[in-house]
Amino acid sequence: MGSLVLEALSKRYGSSTAVERVDLEVAQGEMVALLGPSGCGKTTTLRMVAGFIPPSGGRVLIGGQDVTRAPPYARDTGMVFQSYALFPHMSVAQNVAFGLEMRKVGRAERDERVMEALRLVRLDHLADRLPRQLSGGQQQRVALARALVVNPAVFLLDEPLSNLDAKLRGEVRMEIRALQQRLGLTTLIVTHDQEEALTMADRLVVMERGRVRQVGTAEELYEHPADPFVAGFVGRCNLVSGRLEGGGFRAESGALLRCDSTGAPADAALLALRPERIRLDPDPAGEARITAVTYLGAQTEYHVEQRGTTLLVTRPTPPLGDPMRRLAVGDAVVLSWDAAAVRLLPAA
Amino acid sequence: MGSLVLEALSKRYGSSTAVERVDLEVAQGEMVALLGPSGCGKTTTLRMVAGFIPPSGGRVLIGGQDVTRAPPYARDTGMVFQSYALFPHMSVAQNVAFGLEMRKVGRAERDERVMEALRLVRLDHLADRLPRQLSGGQQQRVALARALVVNPAVFLLDEPLSNLDAKLRGEVRMEIRALQQRLGLTTLIVTHDQEEALTMADRLVVMERGRVRQVGTAEELYEHPADPFVAGFVGRCNLVSGRLEGGGFRAESGALLRCDSTGAPADAALLALRPERIRLDPDPAGEARITAVTYLGAQTEYHVEQRGTTLLVTRPTPPLGDPMRRLAVGDAVVLSWDAAAVRLLPAA
Amino acid sequence: MLLPAPRRLLFHAAIGAAFLLMLAPVAMVMIISVFRQEIVSFPPPGLTLEWYVNAWARQEFARGFLTSLQVALLATAIGVPLGTAAALALQRSAIKGKGALNTLLLGPLAVPGVVAGTALYMFYLRAEFWLDRDLTATLEGLVAAHVLLTIPWTVRLVSASLQGLDRTAEEAAANLGARPLTVFRRVTLPMLRPGIVAAALFSFIQSFENLELTLLLVGPGRTTLPVAMLSYLEFRIDPTLAAVATVQILLVAGLMLITDRFVKLSRVV
């Protein structure tokens, strides 16, 4: 049984549903990401775990104990807020000490654990500063230390990186993941950024409009998306409507696309194909035409039109001498892909 | 001679320099991006072109005419602001009509051109709305129409996409680029997002701390960065300090790295190598070790350590059956790359 | 955060008590003004508008009302443009000590009304001596004094609007070819409208209500309504006064409600 368990957790506001029967188990030491566009219910779910929002139905269990009706202060969670939520009138050390004070930890032990937590986030030299005297990244680390110092049973992160700039975000991401693994923290993180979720979490929960669409590791979600929403939200994806016909897939535009139909759902109505799985070869006799070329440095994106269906193709940018390098809008090409690279999905 | 020319344009505030002798020519119909981290002087440069900031030195020429001392209202520029800067008390149509009114265009022609501009951005059905009744993306398009309707000699865009969410950003990017090309607008765009700059602009100007580091097309900057800053800012890059030794490059850690030293600068002190240009092969006898594997869907990132030097390697994620797919932390591998893929740069 | 039910009840009680405390006396006056009986008894024996008729019949109230209205309108008409100009100057110019000037704007709060009134009276006496011309007991003198009341309110409210104003809209206008004066007229001024409307409203109310500054400056036959009420009070206290007070309250409250329809006051003030 997981260290954090959600059972059919729901939240309704009047007639609108924010979260609909979410089931989830997070194992001891595991990091799970709630991923989805804004308004999908991921933050509401996190706040129900922390106790800030009372569920309309379902249960929350922490370490096997039902805490569904427990107030926030009686739940053993450590939360890091998007806005950091530091106490502006307390020093860094006082901020970090607050949770220990609430737990009536003696002064000597408290001071020791505060300094230890600050060393963990490399801020022990700034213990006496006020939050407003720190940079965004430093405030973020104080918030981490403050949540970690009390050894919470569950560690909750609400979009912890969204207020940092791009460069810092990569660093803090690795730092949080390293801390989480080193301390073996049971962690639930909320994010709208798929790269963040893919790089940090052991498992991902993709949510949309209050419902869980799919739960799995990064690879499971990317390689075997359960539905068009997951296919489009985790990574980029060509989605073509049509139907199975013989051994192939007949697009609405008329083109017959190669696919492996074994095990496809009977109601398959969408063909999902990752842009990097498509091979593209110059061929004057090819019936596909390039409609756009975008050079992105490490890779190049091609929009290719074939009998009324436009597919996005991304290839590693070829070295300078390569004939591929000269491909331009209007050139004729041939597209090909492994039948196994295709996923067939029910309609959205 | 370009349609927009900057000659040794500078801006100093007291003893600090915001922009230092920027030279630039933008040809008729060309789109040039000013790219750099925040505080690099790119916005200050744009605002000097618009006339909102008086230069401390240098000249601004629009269509061959010196406008360095001209007030904003006497310059023929059309600017789109980061915050859109719509007039909140005027309807969409009135916003768009404002520039024409200032130019004393007659009522009939004005109405016609306003509707034409709104059709261009597909908002003619919302002409009577107030700005606050529109979504962010729609406000952005009103701002575009308002700047375009007066047929400005130079089109200025200040981080036009930064207030839009990820999905919309891609759409508006393509829309702006299509408009710019269709109307043949001489355009200067400011952005801190390299992908935005790479996808939209004909040429890029990379700035750092008030100076231009390099000017060129996306390919020139990515394949031939002039210095470590550009190498690291446009795309990701492994930068290894060391020195040329015999036919190779001796890293400070002691490893000897393969490179092509012909034409290298005499003071070469950095080896720049794109992570996607490194091949990685499993080899039990290899002396390189994987220290981290990050699955990102379309690609996988590997941190590989070889004799004290850690290199980032990105490979397209191999198909499920591939032995590469099983590579894990601690595995021995061999790294290799074309000598031509390496750039040698002076110290930062 | 959730509050347990008993605490929530306590909260509601606190709101109720505070508002009751603030409004009870006013409500009492309004009630008194429509009952027949002059002395205390409850429930009072009958409704009447007699006191209103009585109030209007007394010249000092009718005239006081008109004088107050005249003075308040003039003071607002002069003070609001002046104050708006000062606010623009204060917020827009790059002068040093802007912070100090902003705090000085709180000054009028620091100067007790009686003191300001006395000061002004003494100032007028001396000015009369130098200028050889009446100032106290003239309409001009009274209006000038009330302009002093309206300026700080205007500067403060318009300054707040200016600070919240998106300056890029002005830049956009300039970029589209508008000269500075056109930018001001077509963009800045319309965007400041809520602040200016609120300033005019509060200027009017401040002037209309003022007693302290006015007391020494009114002349015979040119009394404002608050002064007339005070004089009447010294003479007797009866529901006539309650009637006058009720009219005054309804007038000001009505003005605020009308303004509130166009400008959300609780956001601006």
Place this chain on the structure above:
Amino acid sequence: MLLPAPRRLLFHAAIGAAFLLMLAPVAMVMIISVFRQEIVSFPPPGLTLEWYVNAWARQEFARGFLTSLQVALLATAIGVPLGTAAALALQRSAIKGKGALNTLLLGPLAVPGVVAGTALYMFYLRAEFWLDRDLTATLEGLVAAHVLLTIPWTVRLVSASLQGLDRTAEEAAANLGARPLTVFRRVTLPMLRPGIVAAALFSFIQSFENLELTLLLVGPGRTTLPVAMLSYLEFRIDPTLAAVATVQILLVAGLMLITDRFVKLSRVV
């Protein structure tokens, strides 16, 4: 945006004029208070502190000062906690019509001081009749009236602070194990401090300066300073009054300056 030089000059002139207009009378009084001569002449013939000595010697000013101080301190001590509680209740509970209540908070601005004073006096007279106990001309009655002055200021200033307060800090405290009362004491209250300090300052000033509400409620031997000044004015006008006024201005200005060191007033108010 850049302003051409002549316009900038005009701007500075406007600032100067507005501030001069606001401050001239006050400056005049302060000057008068330290010169020997009672009547007008310039430059006056000699400096003196005689008027200050004279003011203190007159019992009504000395006693008035002490009464005002006492009333203002008591009214602040009672009104600020009450107002803070009301503000918390108003902002934090999920009651309907919050917007209407917020506008009602502007109410005291809508009720002219004389009207409120009259209302209160009438209310007290009736309350005395029912309670069979004195209210007018007692310290309790005066303090109760002044509490009414302080509550709207407090509610408004504390409400503004509450609206600007980052509620996630309170959630963070709860998440760290603090019960609601501890959250309030350790996090909410310290974060509201600027608003509460400003509320206390303005409550004190409002009470200390008040004339209109006080006029009818003071009893013999229990006059506040503004009322004492008004009475003296009816009797004669000389620099003694200027001296009293100066002391009062300096006291209030000093209080504001001290407060400003701890709380940036121009940001809170």
